[in-house]
Amino acid sequence: MSTSINYEVAEHENLSILELTRCIYHDVRTEFRTWKRRHAEQKLASAYSSNLPHTNQPSLPPPCFQSPPSPDLDMDSEPSAIVGMQVLSYDSDGNIIQSTVTPIEVHDIVQSFAPYPDYRYYSPSSRNVNARMLDEKYAPFHPFPEDPSFPVHKYFRFFKGLQWIDDMVGPDEEIIQFEVVRRLHIEHGVSGEDIDRVLKLYGDQENIDYLPLRDSHESGLLWAVSQRDQPDVIWRDGLPSSSKIQIPPHFVQSSPDPKDDFSIINKSVGKFCANLNCIQDNCGVHVSHEWELQTPSFRTKRPRYASKQLKALVDEPCDNECFSLFAEDSMDDDSLDALPTTYRTVLISTLKVEPDMLPCDLAVICEMTCLNVYRLRKQVLGDDMKTMPACLKETTILSQDLGSRPGLCSHSGKCSTATDCPCFVSGTRCERNCRCDDKCLRRFEGCNSTCDGEDRTCHPGSKSKCKCVKANRECDPEKCTKCNARYHIVVKKADYGLGGFAANSLKKGTFIGEYVGELIGDDQAEQRCVELLVIQKHTHLNYCFGTNGGDIIDAQSLGNRTRFLNDSQPKKPNCTAAVILVNGDKRVAITTAKNVNEGDELTLSYGKPYWKAMLSQAKHNKKTTRSEDDQSVESVLGLFTLKSAVAIASQFIVVEGAENTRWNKFLACVGRADEKSRRAIKVAALAGCGTKRKHGADQAKPNKQRRVEGNSI
Numbered sequence: 069m070s071t072s073i074n075y076e077v078a079e080h081e082n083l084s085i086l087e088l089t090r091c092i093y094h095d096v097r098t099e100f101r102t103w104k105r106r107h108a109e110q111k112l113a114s115a116y117s118s119n120l121p122h123t124n125q126p127s128l129p130p131p132c133f134q135s136p137p138s139p140d141l142d143m144d145s146e147p148s149a150i151v152g153m154q155v156l157s158y159d160s161d162g163n164i165i166q167s168t169v170t171p172i173e174v175h176d177i178v179q180s181f182a183p184y185p186d187y188r189y190y191s192p193s194s195r196n197v198n199a200r201m202l203d204e205k206y207a208p209f210h211p212f213p214e215d216p217s218f219p220v221h222k223y224f225r226f227f228k229g230l231q232w233i234d235d236m237v238g239p240d241e242e243i244i245q246f247e248v249v250r251r252l253h254i255e256h257g258v259s260g261e262d263i264d265r266v267l268k269l270y271g272d273q274e275n276i277d278y279l280p281l282r283d284s285h286e287s288g289l290l291w292a293v294s295q296r297d298q299p300d301v302i303w304r305d306g307l308p309s310s311s312k313i314q315i316p317p318h319f320v321q322s323s324p325d326p327k328d329d330f331s332i333i334n335k336s337v338g339k340f341c342a343n344l345n346c347i348q349d350n351c352g353v354h355v356s357h358e359w360e361l362q363t364p365s366f367r368t369k370r371p372r373y374a375s376k377q378l379k380a381l382v383d384e385p386c387d388n389e390c391f392s393l394f395a396e397d398s399m400d401d402d403s404l405d406a407l408p409t410t411y412r413t414v415l416i417s418t419l420k421v422e423p424d425m426l427p428c429d430l431a432v433i434c435e436m437t438c439l440n441v442y443r444l445r446k447q448v449l450g451d452d453m454k455t456m457p458a459c460l461k462e463t464t465i466l467s468q469d470l471g472s473r474p475g476l477c478s479h480s481g482k483c484s485t486a487t488d489c490p491c492f493v494s495g496t497r498c499e500r501n502c503r504c505d506d507k508c509l510r511r512f513e514g515c516n517s518t519c520d521g522e523d524r525t526c527h528p529g530s531k532s533k534c535k536c537v538k539a540n541r542e543c544d545p546e547k548c549t550k551c552n553a554r555y556h557i558v559v560k561k562a563d564y565g566l567g568g569f570a571a572n573s574l575k576k577g578t579f580i581g582e583y584v585g586e587l588i589g590d591d592q593a594e595q596r597c598v599e600l601l602v603i604q605k606h607t608h609l610n611y612c613f614g615t616n617g618g619d620i621i622d623a624q625s626l627g628n629r630t631r632f633l634n635d636s637q638p639k640k641p642n643c644t645a646a647v648i649l650v651n652g653d654k655r656v657a658i659t660t661a662k663n664v665n666e667g668d669e670l671t672l673s674y675g676k677p678y679w680k681a682m683l684s685q686a687k688h689n690k691k692t693t694r695s696e697d698d699q700s701v702e703s704v705l706g707l708f709t710l711k712s713a714v715a716i717a718s719q720f721i722v723v724e725g726a727e728n729t730r731w732n733k734f735l736a737c738v739g740r741a742d743e744k745s746r747r748a749i750k751v752a753a754l755a756g757c758g759t760k761r762k763h764g765a766d767q768a769k770p771n772k773q774r775r776v777e778g779n780s781i
């Protein structure tokens with residue numbers, strides 16, 4: 069077969085790609101099935117070879133469940149008669165030829181174990197997730213598969229279908245499709261767009277559920293494949309998948325010049341949230357149905373002011389070294405050469421979208437001194453606005469791409485150049501969301517070896533020995549289990565099901581966590597509440613938190629440990645929940661209302677409306693809320709100064725007395741919150757993404773705050 073096909077698009081050429089696809093599909097499917105059967109045989113043979121008598125039979129599975137009797141088992145109770153099947157032989161296609169049944173003895177657990185409350189899983193999350201992300205038309209699972217009293221038919225009525233039956237391409241099919249795509253592109257030069265078109269045609273003809281390469285930022289074949297650990301299939305040529313040339317991340321569209329930072333930002337901006345306050349990729353909070361369409365590219369703007377004119381715009385110098393205080397001839401351009409490239413890149417990218425922002429503000433956003441911003445701006449833009457330098461000319465706006473996340477590794481095996489590990493190549497640590505082995509030595513180990521529970525000094529600026537502080541890292545609540553980055557909440561049995569208890573003594577006013585869950589907006593409330601009611605009626609547990617006229621936060625299926633905080637009745641609560649407006653989003657901060665001893669149960673007051681709603685559950689009460697007061701968000705904000713409210717809800721701890729820090733300046737800048745600053749912040753953040761930034765050079769004092777968890781500006 070020809071290795072170069074001109075896929076620009078005559079009808080007959082389309083057909084030739086279709087024929088090619090048909091052949092490749094057939095080959096890949098046959099090769100995969102053969103490999104899978106052999107692989108299964110080999111696995112069984114090696115796992116159970118010690119059980120095997122010397123015979124030509126394929127291997128025997130081990131006898132079923134033979135755990136030794138445990139002292140916790142009540143051996144006097146009548147064993148129940150349950151049988152397990154043991155396969156004795158099977159043919160080369162894996163069909164069972166001979167089997168036998170073996171009785172299994174099952175004993176009841178002794179009564180001395182107090183029964184544990186009914187438990188239903190939830191997905192741990194450190195932030196709210198818009199329910200639209202999860203609330204698909206298809207039911208993802210049966211919520212109580214082992215409980216026949218759950219009215220499952222009533223529940224499923226709210227869904228279009230069952231995801232595991234109606235809406236799923238099997239993992240094997242995914243591997244096959246992915247290899248077909250790989251061969252079409254790598255071996256035959258077919259473009260992503262043509263592969264999509266032809267595979268759809270082929271799928272329709274052959275009645276195969278074909279996944280488009282990319283449907284949205286979190287759907288489509290490439291996304292689905294990236295979510296699983298793929299087996300290393302050995303194909304017909306004897307080579308494993310891992311040794312093959314992989315499809316490049318940007319193969320659907322042409323990639324911009326790797327030196328053109330601004331085009332790269334615009335190319336990947338589609339993966340970031342369209343909300344200007346948010347710099348998260350794949351954000352699950354600010355979701356709308358038009359998600360992808362709403363994500364705008366950044367456009368370059370022509371500057372209106374010459375550098376010198378900016379001085380006239382300064383009301384008040386930002387500090388003693390403000391650019392506005394310097395005479396033009398006293399500014400030394402030479403020192404700019406020492407500025408690290410990253411800083412230049414961030415500033416130049418940001419200047420492209422907001423060329424007329426005051427250097428004092430840009431300095432905070434781009435982490436430079438305002439004098440350097442001013443000098444660099446002058447160098448880049450010049451003082452004559454009629455001649456715009458090439459680097460600021462309108463760039464082609466590129467639409468979104470398929471791209472992979474830079475800087476995170478997703479290979480199997482060791483981190484090395486051989487596995488194309490970006491962390492290894494760049495000499496950085498593997499991070500939490502790298503997909504290499506959990507035990508990978510490049511992963512940061514946390515600060516347990518340097519910090520213990522009593523010595524809570526893991527914050528920058530302290531004289532701490534904390535490994536995280538020394539490495540300029542935020543403590544990781546899951547790794548740093550000995551310092552106070554760890555959750556304040558221990559979950560255990562309480563008077564009303566499970567409850568949250570203080571892991572250590574806590575002072576009044578300690579922020580113990582954000583109440584997070586699925587955000588249910590007004591438009592979804594009606595359908596969602598009915599669906600939730602079926603579950604709530606069954607469990608008698610209601611995790612909905614009303615945010616004073618805004619979204620409902622439902623922690624039933626997704627949340628963190630704060631979802632376990634019970635109502636204090638009839639006592640007074642020792643915690644309070646406040647709805648706080650953070651960059652336009654309502655978020656719920658839970659803080660202690662008094663000093664709390666280690667081991668005390670942490671409680672809230674759910675408020676009368678909550679209990680009223682629980683009592684009249686059958687009614688479709690869409691205002692289910694546990695918040696007692698009807699205070700507006702603004703009056704709740706009055707409980708804090710704006711600064712500490714934003715800091716708390718952004719999960720920052722501001723060290724007292726640290727006035728005039730970069731963080732405070734940053735807050736002031738964010739506080740102005742005009743679209744201009746937010747756009748600049750976003751571009752600066754994106755331009756700085758994935759780059760290694762050293763302290764020193766142009767950085768002012770280190771931030772005097774510490775982020776505990778989460779990611780919010």
Ligand SMILES: C[S@@+](CC[C@H](N)C(=O)[O-])C[C@H]1O[C@@H](n2cnc3c(N)ncnc32)[C@H](O)[C@@H]1O
Binds near residue numbers: 565608631633
């Ligand atoms: C947010 S959940 C609290 C965690 C819950 N106990 C659990 O096991 O997951 C709220 C539910 O806990 C129960 N609950 C909490 N406080 C209670 C109280 N003071 N009296 C009775 N039930 C309570 C109710 O079933 C309520 O709907």
